[in-house]
Every structure is written in C-alpha cells, then in structure tokens.
Amino acid sequence: MNSEQYRELTLIGAGLAGSLLAILLSQRGWKVTVYERRGDPRIKGYESGRSINLALAERGRHALRAAGVEDAVMAQAVMMRGRMIHGLDGSLQLQRYGRDDSEVIWSVHRADLNITLLRAAERAGATVHFHRRLHTVDFDAGYARLIDDRDDQPHDIRFRTLVGADGAGSALRAEMVRKADFDEYTEFLDHSYKELTIPPGPDGGFRIEPHALHIWPRGRYMCIALPNDERTFTVTLFLPNHGLPNHAAPGTDDPSFASVRSGAEVRALFARDFPDALPLIPDLEQDWEHHPPGLLGTLYLDRWHLDGRALLLGDAAHAMVPFHGQGMNCAFEDCVALAEAMDRHGVLEQAFAAFEAERKPNAAAIQAMALENYIEMRDRVDDPDFLLQRELERA
Numbered sequence: 001m002n003s004e005q006y007r008e009l010t011l012i013g014a015g016l017a018g019s020l021l022a023i024l025l026s027q028r029g030w031k032v033t034v035y036e037r038r039g040d041p042r043i044k045g046y047e048s049g050r051s052i053n054l055a056l057a058e059r060g061r062h063a064l065r066a067a068g069v070e071d072a073v074m075a076q077a078v079m080m081r082g083r084m085i086h087g088l089d090g091s092l093q094l095q096r097y098g099r100d101d102s103e104v105i106w107s108v109h110r111a112d113l114n115i116t117l118l119r120a121a122e123r124a125g126a127t128v129h130f131h132r133r134l135h136t137v138d139f140d141a142g143y144a145r146l147i148d149d150r151d152d153q154p155h156d157i158r159f160r161t162l163v164g165a166d167g168a169g170s171a172l173r174a175e176m177v178r179k180a181d182f183d184e185y186t187e188f189l190d191h192s193y194k195e196l197t198i199p200p201g202p203d204g205g206f207r208i209e210p211h212a213l214h215i216w217p218r219g220r221y222m223c224i225a226l227p228n229d230e231r232t233f234t235v236t237l238f239l240p241n242h243g244l245p246n247h248a249a250p251g252t253d254d255p256s257f258a259s260v261r262s263g264a265e266v267r268a269l270f271a272r273d274f275p276d277a278l279p280l281i282p283d284l285e286q287d288w289e290h291h292p293p294g295l296l297g298t299l300y301l302d303r304w305h306l307d308g309r310a311l312l313l314g315d316a317a318h319a320m321v322p323f324h325g326q327g328m329n330c331a332f333e334d335c336v337a338l339a340e341a342m343d344r345h346g347v348l349e350q351a352f353a354a355f356e357a358e359r360k361p362n363a364a365a366i367q368a369m370a371l372e373n374y375i376e377m378r379d380r381v382d383d384p385d386f387l388l389q390r391e392l393e394r395a
C-alpha cells in the first residue's frame with residue numbers, strides 16, 4: 001500500500017504513546033483517527049490509579065520537543081537531581097545523577113501529561129473517539145469492531161492501517177497474534193507493587209526533599225517515592241508476589257503479599273522497615289486496602305508488524321518492568337522513529353519494517369537494563385563497595 005496515496009491511519013489507544021504519535025503524524029498531514037477504551041479524562045477525570053507519576057528523561061523530552069509540547073509538559077514537571085537513599089537508621093544520602101542540574105530527570109504526572117498530549121493531538125487535527133475498546137479485527141476485510149463498555153454496544157469501523165498503542169495488554173496484538181506467528185512471550189516478575197500517597201505538609205509544602213527520587217532499599221524489597229507538582233509524593237512499595245492468587249507460598253521470612261494483607265500488617269511493616277516514611281503517609285491503611293497490587297512483566301515479541309496493515313509500538317510492543325524509568329521514554333522515542341520512518345518510506349510496509357529494525361534492538365536492551373536495575377535499586381544503592389565501583393567506572 002502506498003502511504004503517500006492515502007495518508008490515513010487508525011490508532012488504537014490514546015494513552016501516552018498514542019496521543020504523542022497522533023500529534024506527530026497529524027502535523028505531517030496524516031488523517032489520524034484514534035480510538036480509546038476509557039472516557040475523556042478532561043470530562044470525568046483520569047481513570048487509571050496506576051503509576052500516577054513517571055520519571056521523564058532526556059530521551060522522552062527529545063520526543064516532546066519534536067512534537068512541540070515540551071514547554072507545556074515541563075511547566076508541570078518536578079526536577080529530580082538524584083536518588084535520595086533512606087537508610088533504616090533514618091540516614092539520608094543524595095546520589096546525584098550527574099555533575100550539575102543539566103544532568104537530571106523529571107517527575108511528571110501521568111494524567112496531566114496525557115491531557116496535555118491529547119489536547120495537542122486534537123489541535124494538530126487528530127480525531128479522538130473515547131469509550132471505544134478494540135474488540136476484534138478482520139485484517140483481510142479491513143474491518144474492526146470496537147465496544148462501548150458503558151452499554152456493551154458494538155461499533156464497526158473500516159480501516160486501512162491500524163497502529164496499536166494500546167498498552168501492555170494490547171487487544172490489537174492479540175488479534176495480530178491470531179493472524180501470524182509473533183512468538184509472543186511475557187515473563188512476569190515475581191514482585192508486584194502498590195501505590196500510596198504522601199500528602200502535602202501542614203504548611204501546604206512538600207514533606208520531604210522534592211528534588212529527588214526517594215528510595216528505601218531493603219534487600220529483597222523496596223519503597224520509592226516521586227514528587228508531584230501539587231506537593232504530594234506517590235510512593236510505590238514493591239514486594240514479592242507470594243500470597244497473591246496463583247503464586248507460591250512464601251519461602252522466606254521476607255515480607256510479601258502473603259504476610260502483608262491488612263492495613264494493620266502494612267503499618268507494622270512500615271514501622272519496622274520504613275520508620276521515617278510511616279508518619280508521612282496518614283492514609284496508609286486505606287491506600288493499602290483500596291489499591292489493587294499491580295503486576296509487572298517483560299513482553300517479548302519476534303515482530304511488531306503485520307505487513308503494512310498493522311503495527312505495535314510502546315508497551316504494546318515491548319512492555320518492561322519500571323525499574324529503569326524508561327517505558328514511557330522508550331515509547332516516546334518509538335513515536336518519533338515511526339514518524340521519521342514514514343517520512344522516509346512511501347510504502348507503509350517498508351516504513352514499519354524500518355521502524356522495527358531500528359527500535360527492536362533498542363527496546364530489548366532497555367528491557368534487560370530495567371530488569372537488572374531492580375536488583376541495584378533494592379539491594380545495592382546503599383552498598384559502599386558497589387558505589388565506589390560505580391564512581392571508578394564513571395571516572
């Protein structure tokens with residue numbers, strides 16, 4: 001199919017990658033229609049409850065710059081100069097990411113970021129339909145069925161090309177895998193997470209150092225906290241999966257989702273292992289009991305496209321564990337790489353193949369680094385020998 005002839009594309013998912021890609025392609029004159037499962041976050045608020053804030057690095061900023069939205073996003077971002085390590089004895093140690101404030105990362109609020117990108121996508125000319133969940137695809141006939149989950153009504157659409165930015169549980173990927181062999185495999189991590197909140201202090205300010213990514217490393221488990229621009233922190237506690245449905249019983253005395261079930265048990269855990277964090281989280285018990293644990297995994301796929309008819313990107317193509325803070329950054333890089341590949345190649349199948357050849361090795365490398373970084377964050381960031389070795393490597 002000659003993309004110059006039609007320049008029309010259907011995107012599934014208006015999350016982070018979907019809305020950024022919609023901007024980049026609309027700016028290039030493509031007619032972009034986006035279908036999103038959830039409601040419009042500008043009307044009813046953001047339905048997620050998962051990874052409320054994210055670390056934005058230069059890779060991601062570069063993509064935002066290319067789409068002309070960097071300033072709008074950075075206006076709400078909080079600078080993080082380094083990792084603030086919280087010892088069990090209450091000690092604090094800031095490990096800077098670079099030599100000065102030119103080498104930092106940023107904490108961004110997922111909902112604010114998504115809304116900024118959606119607005120820009122519509123301004124650029126993209127059409128976004130909410131409450132449209134991709135259900136099934138007939139690739140040969142060029143029809144897709146979408147469902148409105150509010151009334152279960154089906155909506156059928158015609159398409160020339162589908163691009164799946166519908167996240168780790170991608171429905172488009174499931175349909176592509178039924179059509180051809182993609183050798184799909186997800187390796188779930190044996191740890192999951194729960195999110196908690198540190199509200200602003202009595203004076204309305206941040207309760208702890210705002211310009212840092214806080215880590216409470218405790219060997220086989222850990223807590224982290226990222227600042228939000230409304231003076232709160234989102235705390236994420238990572239624990240072994242034992243105790244979750246379909247997971248084995250605990251083999252050690254380490255806390256796990258088996259030993260920490262109730263609000264009282266999570267309070268006891270914090271009192272013992274994160275004592276300086278405990279007074280910062282007044283709604284600890286409620287947060288714990290109301291937030292479901294989030295599973296984490298790495299998605300491996302042999303290929304990302306079905307000739308010129310369908311392509312996956314972002315988490316739909318290469319979901320990864322969050323310990324390098326690079327899933328979104330990598331998804332944003334995908335968007336720029338795809339737009340540029342489509343600039344270079346008049347035929348979509350060739351553009352998709354070039355995109356896949358460029359991005360797949362990169363994504364695989366970041367996925368591996370993200371897995372390695374979990375061990376470093378939870379077990380080694382407070383080890384003086386390890387830190388000395390890192391300094392020597394850097395010198």
Ligand code: FAD
Nearest residue numbers: 013015016017037051055134166167314315325327328329
């Ligand atoms: P998503 O953001 O998941 O968006 C997918 C969109 O598709 C959603 O809007 C969804 O509603 C929609 N959708 C889903 N199914 C359908 C369907 N059938 N039909 C229509 N629409 C559908 N990354 C970082 O770079 N830095 C971090 O600090 C970071 N921290 C993280 C912390 C945690 C705990 C987790 C879990 C992840 C973290 N990530 C981080 C990773 C980041 O969240 C993802 O990589 C990023 O959200 C991927 O964007 P995406 O657009 O591909 O997918």
